[in-house]
Amino acid sequence: MPISTDIGVWVAVFFTLCIFSFLYKDNPFYKFAEHVAVGVSAGYWFVVLMKETLEPAVFLPLKQGRWNLVPGPFGIFLLILPVLIGLLLFFRFSKKYNYIARIPIALIYGIGAGPTLVQYLQNSVIRQIQPTMVKISFASWDSFSEVLIAVGVVCGLTYFFFSKEHRGTIGAVAKVGIWTLMIGFGATFGFTVMARVSLLIGRFVFLMRDWLGVIS
Amino acid sequence: MKRFFDRLILIDRRVIFLFISLSVIVPLLVKVELPLEVTPEVRRVYELVESLPDGSRILIPCEYAPDVMAEMEPMLYAILRQCYRKNLKVIVTALYPTGVNLIEKELRYMADQMGKKYAEDYVYLGYRPYPAAVILSMGQDFRQSFAVDFYGTPLDSLPMMKGVKNYKDVGLVLTVNATGGTEYWIIYGRERYNFPLAIGVTAVMGADYYNYLKTGQIVGIIPGLKGAAEYEKLIDQPGEAVRGMNIQSIVHLLIVIFVLVGNVGFFLSGQYKKKK
Incomplete structure (x- = not known):
C-alpha cells in the first residue's frame, strides 16, 4: 500500500508527531498541538450543544410558534423560564451583579443533587455493602474471596477512622487496610498502563497503516 | 560494580521511550501471536448476546470520543x-457530545461491511444532553428524549422502531462507554428499570467497575483493549484488538523488566542506604 495522499491523514500525522515530540523535550510544536486540541474540542462541544440542545429545545419552538410545550396557560413558562434562568449565568461577567449568577448555579446543583443523593445512596453505597454480608459456606474459592472482601472493607474503613490513634489492634487493622488500598491502587495502575499502551499502539497503527501503508 | 548500578538507575527516560516504541513497531511489522485467555466476565456478555432470540432488539449506548478510539472502536466492531x-x-x-459523529461513521462502516x-x-x-435525565426518560418512552433520530426522522417512521417503547422492548443494554455515564446507566437505568446491563469500558475504568459485577448490577464487563481482544476471539474474528x-x-514485559532493573539498581547502588 503506498503512502497516503489524503490531506486529512497528513494533518493528523503532523499533530501526532507534534505530540510525540514532547517525549524528547517540551517544544513549541507540542504546545501548538496542545492548544489546537483544546480549542478544537471546545469549538466542537459548542457546535454540538448548540445543534442538539438549544436548536431543538429553544430556537425551533420559538421560530415555529410552538410556545406551549404543555397544555394550559402556564405552558409557555416551560420554554421561556429555563432560558431566562440560564441567561442569568452571564452575570458572572459583571463585577457588581455577579451574585445573581448564583441563582442558576444553585438550581443546577439542587436539581442535580436531588435525584442523585437517593439513587447513589441506594444503588451504589447500600448495594456495594451487600457483598460483605453474604452467607459463607467455605465450600469453594468464592467463599474465600467473599471473606477477603469483608476483611478488606472493614480494614480499609478502619484506616480512615481518625478519632483514635492507630496503635495496637486498631493500628494492626489499619495496616491491613492500607495494604488492601495499595493492592487496589496497584490494580488500577496496571489497568491505566494497559490503557495508555493501547492508545500508543493505536497511534502507531495509524502512522504505519493509514499514513505509511507499511502494514495492512 | 556499584558504578554500574548507579548508571542503571540513571538511564535517560528517552532511552526507555525508544525501547517502548521499538517494542510496538517491531511486532507490528513482524507478525507475533501470543496466547489469549477469555475471562468469564467477557464470556458472560458474549453468551448473553448469543442467547437473545434472532430479530430481537439490543440497545447499545456509545459514549466515547476520538481520544479513546483505539480501545473502544475494536470493542464496538466486535459487538456489532x-x-x-x-x-x-x-x-x-x-x-x-464529542463522539456523536465518530460513532455515526463507525456504525455506517460496520453496516456496509x-x-x-x-x-x-x-x-x-x-x-441528547444531561445523560441521567435521558436515561430516566427512556425508561418511560424512548420518544420522550428522542422524538427524532440523529438524521431528524421521527422514530415512528422508522420500521425497526415500531412497537419499541422503552427498555422493556430491548433484550439487553450493552453500553460501550469511556465516561462517567457508565455509572448513570447502572444507577439510573438498571437499578430503576431492572433491565439486564453489560458494560464495555476503557482499561482505566475497568478496575472501578468490577465491584458492580460482584453485586450483580451488571451481567458482564469488557475492559479495554484486552476485553475487546477476548470478544474478537469469542466471535472467531481476530482483528485490531x-x-x-x-x-x-x-x-x-518490557515495562516489568525496566521496573525490575530500576529496583535492582536502586537497592544495589547505595541510593537506598542514603535514603534510609
Whole structure:
C-alpha cells in the first residue's frame, strides 16, 4: 500500500508527531498541538450543544410558534423560564451583579443533587455493602474471596477512622487496610498502563497503516 | 560494580521511550501471536448476546470520543459483528457530545461491511444532553428524549422502531462507554428499570467497575483493549484488538523488566542506604 495522499491523514500525522515530540523535550510544536486540541474540542462541544440542545429545545419552538410545550396557560413558562434562568449565568461577567449568577448555579446543583443523593445512596453505597454480608459456606474459592472482601472493607474503613490513634489492634487493622488500598491502587495502575499502551499502539497503527501503508 | 548500578538507575527516560516504541513497531511489522485467555466476565456478555432470540432488539449506548478510539472502536466492531450475525436489531445512542459523529461513521462502516440497512437493522438516535435525565426518560418512552433520530426522522417512521417503547422492548443494554455515564446507566437505568446491563469500558475504568459485577448490577464487563481482544476471539474474528494485545503483552514485559532493573539498581547502588 503506498503512502497516503489524503490531506486529512497528513494533518493528523503532523499533530501526532507534534505530540510525540514532547517525549524528547517540551517544544513549541507540542504546545501548538496542545492548544489546537483544546480549542478544537471546545469549538466542537459548542457546535454540538448548540445543534442538539438549544436548536431543538429553544430556537425551533420559538421560530415555529410552538410556545406551549404543555397544555394550559402556564405552558409557555416551560420554554421561556429555563432560558431566562440560564441567561442569568452571564452575570458572572459583571463585577457588581455577579451574585445573581448564583441563582442558576444553585438550581443546577439542587436539581442535580436531588435525584442523585437517593439513587447513589441506594444503588451504589447500600448495594456495594451487600457483598460483605453474604452467607459463607467455605465450600469453594468464592467463599474465600467473599471473606477477603469483608476483611478488606472493614480494614480499609478502619484506616480512615481518625478519632483514635492507630496503635495496637486498631493500628494492626489499619495496616491491613492500607495494604488492601495499595493492592487496589496497584490494580488500577496496571489497568491505566494497559490503557495508555493501547492508545500508543493505536497511534502507531495509524502512522504505519493509514499514513505509511507499511502494514495492512 | 556499584558504578554500574548507579548508571542503571540513571538511564535517560528517552532511552526507555525508544525501547517502548521499538517494542510496538517491531511486532507490528513482524507478525507475533501470543496466547489469549477469555475471562468469564467477557464470556458472560458474549453468551448473553448469543442467547437473545434472532430479530430481537439490543440497545447499545456509545459514549466515547476520538481520544479513546483505539480501545473502544475494536470493542464496538466486535459487538456489532456478533449482533448483525444474529440478525439482532441494534439501537444506538451517543450521550457524549464529542463522539456523536465518530460513532455515526463507525456504525455506517460496520453496516456496509455486514450488508445491513438503516432503519431496518439499526437505528442511530444520536445525542441528547444531561445523560441521567435521558436515561430516566427512556425508561418511560424512548420518544420522550428522542422524538427524532440523529438524521431528524421521527422514530415512528422508522420500521425497526415500531412497537419499541422503552427498555422493556430491548433484550439487553450493552453500553460501550469511556465516561462517567457508565455509572448513570447502572444507577439510573438498571437499578430503576431492572433491565439486564453489560458494560464495555476503557482499561482505566475497568478496575472501578468490577465491584458492580460482584453485586450483580451488571451481567458482564469488557475492559479495554484486552476485553475487546477476548470478544474478537469469542466471535472467531481476530482483528485490531487481538493484534493490539499481542503487542501489549510485549510492551508490558518490557515495562516489568525496566521496573525490575530500576529496583535492582536502586537497592544495589547505595541510593537506598542514603535514603534510609
